[in-house]
Amino acid sequence: MMGLVFASIALAVALLAVAIWSSRRRSAAPAPPAADPVPTFKVVALGSRGSGKTLLLASMYHQMQTPSGRSYFLTAPYEQVVLLNQWFTEVADTSKAWPAGTSVGETREFVFTVRTRASSGSLHTVMNIGYLEYAGGLLTDAQAPGSTAQAELLGRIDSAHALIGIIDGYRVRQCLDGHHEGQMRLQQSLTAMINLMMLVSCPITFVITKWDILRDIDVDEESRLSRVRKYLMSNNGFRDLVQAHSPHRVVRLIPVSAVGPDFAELADDGRIAKLPDGEMHPTNVDTPLSAVVPDVFEQIERALDKATLRAALDQVRRQTRLGPVGALAELGTFVLGAAGKALGPLGGQAAGFVGDAAMELLGTGRGRDGDPLSKLDRRLGEVDRTIEEFHLARRKVLRDFQSRIDVLEGRLPSSRLSGED
Amino acid sequence: MTPQPAGWPFLIAAGRHRDYSILLAPDFLVEDLDYGFLDGTVKPGNGRPSVVDARTRAGRQLTVVSATHTLTPADAPATHDEHGRPMRLLYGFVCGERIVEPDPVDLAAALAVALDAYRRFLDNEDSPMVMAGQPFALRSAVIRAPRAAAQPRRGSRAGVSIAGTAAAVALAVLALVLWLRPQAEAPGPCPSPTVTAGPAAVANPGRGNGTPCRAP
Numbered sequence: 264m265m266g267l268v269f270a271s272i273a274l275a276v277a278l279l280a281v282a283i284w285s286s287r288r289r290s291a292a293p294a295p296p297a298a299d300p301v302p303t304f305k306v307v308a309l310g311s312r313g314s315g316k317t318l319l320l321a322s323m324y325h326q327m328q329t330p331s332g333r334s335y336f337l338t339a340p341y342e343q344v345v346l347l348n349q350w351f352t353e354v355a356d357t358s359k360a361w362p363a364g365t366s367v368g369e370t371r372e373f374v375f376t377v378r379t380r381a382s383s384g385s386l387h388t389v390m391n392i393g394y395l396e397y398a399g400g401l402l403t404d405a406q407a408p409g410s411t412a413q414a415e416l417l418g419r420i421d422s423a424h425a426l427i428g429i430i431d432g433y434r435v436r437q438c439l440d441g442h443h444e445g446q447m448r449l450q451q452s453l454t455a456m457i458n459l460m461m462l463v464s465c466p467i468t469f470v471i472t473k474w475d476i477l478r479d480i481d482v483d484e485e486s487r488l489s490r491v492r493k494y495l496m497s498n499n500g501f502r503d504l505v506q507a508h509s510p511h512r513v514v515r516l517i518p519v520s521a522v523g524p525d526f527a528e529l530a531d532d533g534r535i536a537k538l539p540d541g542e543m544h545p546t547n548v549d550t551p552l553s554a555v556v557p558d559v560f561e562q563i564e565r566a567l568d569k570a571t572l573r574a575a576l577d578q579v580r581r582q583t584r585l586g587p588v589g590a591l592a593e594l595g596t597f598v599l600g601a602a603g604k605a606l607g608p609l610g611g612q613a614a615g616f617v618g619d620a621a622m623e624l625l626g627t628g629r630g631r632d633g634d635p636l637s638k639l640d641r642r643l644g645e646v647d648r649t650i651e652e653f654h655l656a657r658r659k660v661l662r663d664f665q666s667r668i669d670v671l672e673g674r675l676p677s678s679r680l681s682g683e684d
Numbered sequence: 685m686t687p688q689p690a691g692w693p694f695l696i697a698a699g700r701h702r703d704y705s706i707l708l709a710p711d712f713l714v715e716d717l718d719y720g721f722l723d724g725t726v727k728p729g730n731g732r733p734s735v736v737d738a739r740t741r742a743g744r745q746l747t748v749v750s751a752t753h754t755l756t757p758a759d760a761p762a763t764h765d766e767h768g769r770p771m772r773l774l775y776g777f778v779c780g781e782r783i784v785e786p787d788p789v790d791l792a793a794a795l796a797v798a799l800d801a802y803r804r805f806l807d808n809e810d811s812p813m814v815m816a817g818q819p820f821a822l823r824s825a826v827i828r829a830p831r832a833a834a835q836p837r838r839g840s841r842a843g844v845s846i847a848g849t850a851a852a853v854a855l856a857v858l859a860l861v862l863w864l865r866p867q868a869e870a871p872g873p874c875p876s877p878t879v880t881a882g883p884a885a886v887a888n889p890g891r892g893n894g895t896p897c898r899a900p
Binding site: 312313360361362363364365366367368369370398399400401403404406407408409410411412433448534535536 | 696698701702703704705706709717718719720721722723724725726727728740741742754764765766767768769770771772774814
């Protein structure tokens with residue numbers, strides 16, 4: 264009897280040990296293949312119904328799917344490419360009406376991959392951009408009981424790296440023409456956006472859509488933008504938002520037209536009508552996405568203590584055992600840690616990207632021969648050619664992003680908002 | 685004789701300036717404020733009706749049959765919104781049973797109710813109300829078998845194996861304690877088990893001639 268009891272105890276203990284071991288083994292099992300090290304920047308465009316979010320998205324992808332003078336281009340999962348092309352074709356067809364609006368059930372995230380072709384001809388993936396497409400009414404209308412769509416949208420806004428505030432140019436035009444309906448709708452849209460934007464800590468780009476129907480409000484583009492900016496800044500909520508954010512992060516105002524100046528016009532009934540022989544020549548549609556990374560890094564630079572950054576760079580320079588690639592990753596890790604929420608969701612896998620971006624976009628490192636970053640840059644040429652080519656290609660794209668923003672600010676100084684107006 | 689299955693009409697649509705919202709929903713869902721799931725479930729179609737199994741916030745398992753109708757001048761005086769975009773009705777019906785193949789007659793019946801609701805909405809677009817859709821007898825073929833229970837989560841296996849083994853050990857230890865303990869006095873009589881009867885679970889009945897929708 265006693266032997267039987269001891270045998271059952273031994274069996275039970277052995278079983279327990281095996282179960283615990285198996286459980287621990289399962290939890291400590293090797294992770295699935297390393298996560299894709301390409302970082303994804305999440306962008307949410309806030310805009311009310313009919314403001315032109317979907318059209319902007321379709322036109323933006325259409326223009327950016329080929330380099331067209333840029334060092335980069337976008338790709339997307341094929342089913343999304345099909346959808347975007349379908350929307351664009353529907354817009355471009357002057358015999359058809361504008362596409363129907365987006366319903367709540369059509370909310371989806373588009374994932375664009377920024378790619379570049381190096382001088383050797385090989386293709387490199389630089390980063391991903393997640394772009395949320397949703398029904399504008401989610402921002403302005405009360406939701407049905409039990410619907411989770413609005414809560415999900417608010418969660419996306421909270422975790423976004425950058426926000427794009429869509430201001431309907433048609434409403435602006437109505438306001439400038441003194442239409443009460445336009446004033447009411449613009450105010451409704453601004454109120455919804457401002458309420459959410461006051462809480463965020465990421466860069467904000469306001470985009471004025473349908474810029475083509477504002478083409479006759481002044482003589483040149485800068486004068487037109489200046490006039491619209493003045494009008495928007497006369498709105499208390501908008502001005503307060505710009506004053507609250509602009510000392511800490513970039514706030515832009517970019518005029519865009521998804522169709523360009525030769526495609527549609529304001530009809531007598533006040534609606535925007537396609538011209539029978541209209542041709543699409545989109546303007547500035549690539550700029551909002553190009554601004555995302557430079558603006559995130561400008562915000563980081565503003566928040567970083569210069570002396571601390573320089574000390575970190577010196578430390579990276581001394582750590583020769585890491586090699587140039589390791590040193591870049593170390594710099595990236597430092598910036599990731601210092602950036603806090605601005606880069607937080609990218610995760611540690613993005614250290615290499617952040618290191619390259621810090622080299623290219625942070626003022627401390629940009630174009631300064633003889634400083635630690637430039638030395639690192641030169642040493643990078645000594646490592647494996649493939650890695651070198653990848654880093655150089657990636658940094659060329661980052662430089663191109665910055666250059667497009669610099670050109671925009673040079674051409675349209677009013678596109679940079681500050682609280683001093 | 686098996687009762688005929690019932691469907692409840694619904695409508696999601698945008699107005700001339702108001703964005704998409706639920707304008708008509710099954711009466712029992714309106715009463716329980718449980719119709720919001722339709723927003724995320726119903727998507728514009730490509731010409732063919734869509735059949736989707738869905739779960740409401742309150743846990744009801746329902747089948748949603750939907751189709752898209754682009755407004756024509758015969759339906760309403762205005763067919764385009766203020767931005768010049770065609771106005772679409774996302775309409776259909778909800779059923780407590782699985783639908784094998786939606787019958788066009790059922791969709792036509794749902795569209796007739798939806799159009800009526802939509803016209804009323806256009807008359808007062810700024811103060812929209814969700815109308816309660818009444819059940820109608822379906823001609824679509826349905827599957828009456830109960831819906832499958834949710835699959836257990838895979839992550840619980842380790843817990844089960846540990847718990848089972850722990851129980852074995854506990855039993856073994858208990859056996860040891862029982863074997864080692866001093867001889868006890870003769871046990872007293874066991875107390876009689878007491879069973880308290882409570883109210884039996886009752887399925888939430890459907891309304892009208894509809895199908896019961898049971899909360900989990």
